[in-house]
Amino acid sequence: MTLPVTLDDIRAAEARIRGHVRRTPMLADPRLSGLVLKMEHRQETGAFKLRGATNAVLSLPPERLARGVVTASTGNHGRALAHAARAAGVRAVVCLSRLVPPNKVAAVRELGAEVRITGDSQDEAMAEVARAVAAEGLTExxxxxxxxxxxGQGTLGLEILGDLPAPRQVLVPLSGGGLASGVAAAVKALSPQTRMVGVSMERGAAMAASLAAGHPVTVAELPTLADSLGGGVGLENRITFAMCRALLDEVILVSEDEIAAAMRHIHAVTGDAVEGAAAVGVAAVLAGRAPAAGTVALLSGGNIAPEAFARILDGGRA
Incomplete structure (x- = not known):
């Protein structure tokens, strides 16, 4: 099948965002033999989202960019868009639900974006985006x-293969599918034998439920350590559902206790605090549902409140 985003698109994005984002390191896990960690949580703004937001902003025609940009977010994409918009000197509006942690809301505001808190789900935040586009002329x-x-997210796949040309498999956090589909498109184009595995939480994993149903479905958003993976895929999904269905070899769901254990493990081997969404791949390995040997686990973000992470280190869930 012809995918809506190709290797050529990803290579063009890599050239466009070069100098605007960091190339993040890879680290061999000293406790899980054969596992390699892609340290994307060390990205500017603390998460992979900067890649896609920057590519999108730099791709806009000047007349649309000048009117400003708007998005709905569970936190990290909003922070990334605020950063990219500030760098371009344009207005940014970020719509968030009440489930977004306060530290992520504050981080978006600190980058100069206008924050709108609306409703108890990502879908309600997206409804405010539609209103802002229609009423204020902003570009979504x-x-x-x-x-x-x-x-833009697919540039991570190019970086992974640049450092490790043919991994056995790549474990990628799975939410709306932008990261998973972009990384999978790059990896499968260059290393077809590499297995692409999407990993999500058991509580409210919309893409996993949609793939199981064979079409986009709505699921209830529930509190979870992997809050960045919350939100729906959109019943009118145009791109990521089809790409995930075509490119992912497997989907694994992990529990809250497994996520917490993975967060503690990552801290022990890297010294870093990562958010729950970033730990799901390592959680799958620790739980015995994915092999360590020949595997890359993508650590997608590190934007977790210090007090929440402290509770997890003490043995809690947050």
Missing amino acids: VPPFDDPAVVA
């Missing part, structure tokens, strides 16, 4: 279901 930069965003 979606958090995942957008070709420029997907291509």
Whole structure:
């Protein structure tokens, strides 16, 4: 099948965002033999989202960019868009639900974006985006279901293969599918034998439920350590559902206790605090549902409140 985002699109995104984002390191896990960690949580703004947001902003025609940009977010994409918009000197509006942790809300505000808190779900936040586009003339930069965003996230796949040309498998956090579909498009194009595995939480994993149903479905958003993986895929999903269905070899769901254990493990081997969404791949390995040997686990973000992480280190869930 012809995918809506191709290797050429991802290579063009890599050239476009070069100098605007960091190339993040890879680290061999000293406790899980054969496992390699892609340290994307050390990205500027603390998460992979900067890649897609920057590519989308830099791809906009000047007249649309000048009117400003708007998005809905569970936190990290909003922070990334605020950063990219400030760098471009344009207005940014970020719509968040009440489930977004306060530290992520504050981080978006600190980058100069206008924050609008609306409703108890990502879908309600997206309804405010539609209103802002219609009433205020802003340009939407979606958090995942957008070709420029997907291509930007796909640059992570190019980086992974640049450091490790043919891994056995790549474990990638799975939410709306922008990260998973972009990385999978790059990896499968260059290393077809590499297995692409999407990993999500058991509580409210919309893409996993949609793939199981064979079409986009709505699921209830529930509190979870992997809050960045919350939100729906959009019933009118145009890009990421089809790409995930075509490119992912497997989907694994992990429990809250497994996520917490993985967060403690990552801290022990790297010294870093990562958010729950970033730990799901390592959680799958620790739980015995994915092999360590020949595997890359993508650590997608590190934006977790210090007090929440302290509770997890003490043996709690947050």
